[in-house]
Amino acid sequence: MEQVGSDREKQNTPIPQPSKSVSTTVLFAVIGFLVLIILVLVFFSVKNTHSLSQVTSTPSPAQIPVSNPVLITTALSMVYKPTVLVSAKVANGITSLLKPGDMVFAFSMRDRNGSPVSTSSQKFQMALHVLSLVQNTTIHKMIVLSTVDDLNAVKQSITADIDTVGYNTEGGITPQSEILNAQINVPQFASIVHSLGKKMMYAPSHDIFDMLQLRGDLGTILKSVDIVVYQGQNILPSEGQTQFVKNMQAKYQ
Numbered sequence: 001m002e003q004v005g006s007d008r009e010k011q012n013t014p015i016p017q018p019s020k021s022v023s024t025t026v027l028f029a030v031i032g033f034l035v036l037i038i039l040v041l042v043f044f045s046v047k048n049t050h051s052l053s054q055v056t057s058t059p060s061p062a063q064i065p066v067s068n069p070v071l072i073t074t075a076l077s078m079v080y081k082p083t084v085l086v087s088a089k090v091a092n093g094i095t096s097l098l099k100p101g102d103m104v105f106a107f108s109m110r111d112r113n114g115s116p117v118s119t120s121s122q123k124f125q126m127a128l129h130v131l132s133l134v135q136n137t138t139i140h141k142m143i144v145l146s147t148v149d150d151l152n153a154v155k156q157s158i159t160a161d162i163d164t165v166g167y168n169t170e171g172g173i174t175p176q177s178e179i180l181n182a183q184i185n186v187p188q189f190a191s192i193v194h195s196l197g198k199k200m201m202y203a204p205s206h207d208i209f210d211m212l213q214l215r216g217d218l219g220t221i222l223k224s225v226d227i228v229v230y231q232g233q234n235i236l237p238s239e240g241q242t243q244f245v246k247n248m249q250a251k252y253q
Contacts, residue, residue, distance in 0.1 A: 098139055110147065151165065
């Protein structure tokens with residue numbers, strides 16, 4: 001009984017309340033801490049976005065909106081906003097994994113030291129065919145060529161469902177004169193593609209990309225394109241992801 005009484009006395013004992021000044025101080029401290037966290041996050045977000053835009057391309061209102069992690073079968077994509085980019089040959093098998101804004105592609109490029117591509121070329125016809133099999137209208141479609149001359153030869157036959165044309169420049173499949181005069185030929189390629197009402201992707205091999213960077217032409221070139229790809233597929237396996245990212249940041253950040 002005495003124990004019960006003691007418990008009641010304890011229950012009836014008023015609990016000291018913190019003063020209003022202490023509560024206010026704690027509240028402001030919490031708010032200040034949250035504001036600091038937000039400022040830090042904003043700082044790193046702006047820094048990372050700026051770095052990415054330097055590495056990839058100049059933002060353009062006409063750019064294709066994309067929002068998913070990079071996944072490429074032949075090259076490391078460096079677009080302003082990452083996207084999933086897969087070959088049209090396998091696209092139908094993974095349709096459920098693709099989201100609006102993702103892209104499928106098909107090659108219609110010259111073989112090394114091969115003949116030009118025309119509308120009757122098997123490569124061009126096959127590219128149109130595999131792209132036509134992708135029925136998802138929320139997925140972007142791209143056909144990839146390797147020379148300005150080939151683009152001029154087939155431009156009127158590129159179907160309406162293909163909204164992007166790629167320009168893949170590499171030694172042996174692109175005339176050397178085009179590679180050396182990329183500051184002229186890339187904007188020319190882009191102008192032709194844009195006249196068709198389509199987006200343009202520029203994908204030089206990494207050595208060409210680096211050459212244009214050193215020459216000071218890259219900035220001017222990228223103003224004319226909608227997407228740029230850095231082809232690091234041969235470097236990445238040998239360097240490893242950590243070293244590859246480190247080297248890319250050292251070059252372009």
